[in-house]
Amino acid sequence: MLRIKVIILLLLSILTILLGIGIGSTIISPIEVGNIILNKLFGVQLIASVSDIDISIVWNLRLIRTLMAFVIGGALAISGSAMQSVLQNPLASSYTLGVSAGASLGAGIIIITSASFFDIFTIPVVGICFGIVTVFAVITLANKFDRNMQNYTIVLVGMVLSLFINAIITVLNAMFRENMQQLIFWQMGSFAGKSPEELLVVTILSVIGSLILILKSRELDMMSFGETQAFSMGVDVKKAKWILLMGAAALTGSAISFVGIIGFVDLIAPHVVRKIFGPKHNIVIPMSALFGGVFMVCADILARIILSPIDLPVGAVTALFGAPFFMYIFFRKERL
Template sequence: MSSMSKRRWQVLVLLSVGVVFSLVLGILAGSVRVPIWHLFDTELGKEALILRYIRLPRVLMGFLVGGALGISGAAVQSSLNNPLASPYTMGVSAGASLGVSLYFLTGFNFFSVGIPAVGFLFGMGTVLFVMAFAKRVDPFMQNQTVILAGMVFSLFVNGVLTVILALSKETLEKTVHWQMGSLGANGFSELRVFIPFLIVGTVGILRRSKELDVMAMGDEQALSMGVDVPKVKRRVLVYASLLTGSAVAFTGAIGFIDLVVVHVIRKLVGSNHRFLLPFSFLFGGSFLVLTDLFARTVLSPRELPVGAITALIGAPFFMWVFFNKRRR
């Protein structure tokens, strides 16, 4: 067994232990201490209700959302061959925020599915528009073109969003609260809606692992080896945006996980996507569960926005990656 294979097995064991540890700790810890055996109580007392219908769906949603952000970040970075690229670069968060602000402004009420549906549709629609624009400008969809189109359109959407928020104080308060990111409003009904999107996006990306291995070496190298780069890039970006858009729709804007997680895993197991993608999912899920646990317990009974905590961790990490890349 080679040293890299041995390391991958060690990382897999550590990640598996980390997943179990984060899930159990996320369920047990909180402002109210409840032993885990109450999770299996047949009589639904207060303790069983807290574990079964508040903490359990929250922790599961956190793990799945973190995993979705981790694997989508790995796919986007490889398809665009840029360590600073992410679904958020493509405008997912900006589009979803615009859709949610319009939802609040119009006063429509579609019950519990309103905000997730609007956030997902606008986030996904933004990415599709960016890809269509990039393809029209550059039929080969070179990495710089796609990233630049995403950044420019994100700035434009954020400008429109700022105008809307300036016109309505009520919309401003609601949108800013949503943008902070939170897992607290999710139950089993939201999980049932999110899981089909998660399965489709994850399977779609995993099926492209071999092409991503080649594309990570550059578009020219991939074309010379027979990979249809524009086609694969479009599909990977759509699947990654599907994962990120559906996650953002239910939890608000939780950024930087797709950046931090991928760099850590790539350092540990290398760039082979058979390992990078699933390991990024496991680490991303555990990372978000533990971050959310910190956000809701550090000032208990008050709760901090989990998106703010990930930003405090991710922003310095982003700067370190950027300046380290420039030095090299």
């Protein structure tokens, strides 16, 4: 039964990617999209209904955007699954620990100063660093206040620090009004205009982060039963929290630093995946990657067509549709 569920999700992922590439102001069928990709990669003959414009739209505009959405969605979902297990909090996410706020502050400083250290990767590199530093600060402060680093202490410190950083960002928006539109748009997230190089880098970082968390799936399984139970099983809870939270933060930071802040994926995907596939993290993590990717591509499709030809920030779409969906999952779980 598990194998069938995995196959279904894999097929759904492929179909969603094909639809993500094909849907827009010009509709291109999944068969035509697949044919164009196979032609470019393996020289397969084009079918008669495919035009040069279709090829240009698929290969030059939508392919990178859709794949970027899928990879980012998967990375955020994996990060959320790790954070929820470590902190034993269904609302734990990159927002809870201030990763998103920290990365946003770093990106905002780069946008305002127009600094460029690594060409197109300047904002992502700075965003990753600020996100990781924020989590480091949260864990350090939590350790100062509570030597046992209880989960509620980490969450509380993360929320307070996140609010403080968001206040700094608001002040920056007010002080540098000429950059306000760019700052606000970045904070809502978008996959438009991304390059193959950016896709390659974020994919490599996401794969590395995912593999690290998969290797730590045994510790995640134990910690999901509670700190006391995990400690009795031989887990160094404090050390494990450091490693797992920093790894999840790096994964989130690398994702949102390329496209801006996008919420709710890391909250919803782990809940749905655990309900369908069970609690074991060696299954939860890869399945969260697939489900998160599917969810994000669907959100990006809606961002393109809701007010076409206006391209909405995808973060606004995930917020509009993600919040009620998460509430439905949460309250349904409570009833059960």
